[in-house]
Amino acid sequence: MSDLVDAEVAHYPEFLRDGERQSIFDQLRDTTPWEQHMVRLFGRSHPAPRLSAWYGDPGATYTYSGLQLSPQHWTPLLDRLRQRVSILISKPFNSALLNYYRDGADGMGWHSDDEPELGRDPCIASLSLGSERRFLLRHKTQSNLPTSQYLLGNGDLLIMQGKTQHYWKHQIPKTRRPVGPRINITFRYVHVTRNQEAQSDARTQ
């Protein structure tokens, strides 16, 4: 566990075994229906500097940057990874956001994973594959606290829980250094409202 104030962050380097990482990366890169979502920045819509896909249980709809994402069905691979992470930390997950950073020109700006459907004190489990990238955390109000950095390498798991999303923002900065592709999976638990459940029942009947 890190010693960051107002946060619970834990880094598990090499959570995935050396012998499985490449094939997991290849499968995710080649079989995921990647899309370039639009994101809103200062009131304007832009193509996100990365490719993404949303997976989850039926009804685990997620609103992200003003977008309503309906989940793809779990693949056997993603379901197995979800179970391994769940067993390690004894937490359930019903959805996953996949992000594909093709090179250093791709990244993700400062944000918190604090959408209302994630509820209070969400547990976010982030699994990284491929090239190592810097992951930064910045306190929202205490500007005297230094930015905290984790190097997320191939097969690493990072858990953020407790008050982390309330007090801290995080980002994957773009870089001019030559870096290869990276895929990140964030497992999340989306609280499905009754209304969404009814909609999803209606669709599956």
Ligand SMILES: O=C(O)CCC(=O)C(=O)O
């Ligand atoms: O790529 C990462 O490590 C972080 C991804 C992230 O912050 C997110 O999907 O919300």
Ligand SMILES: [Mn+2]
């Ligand atoms: Mn995030």
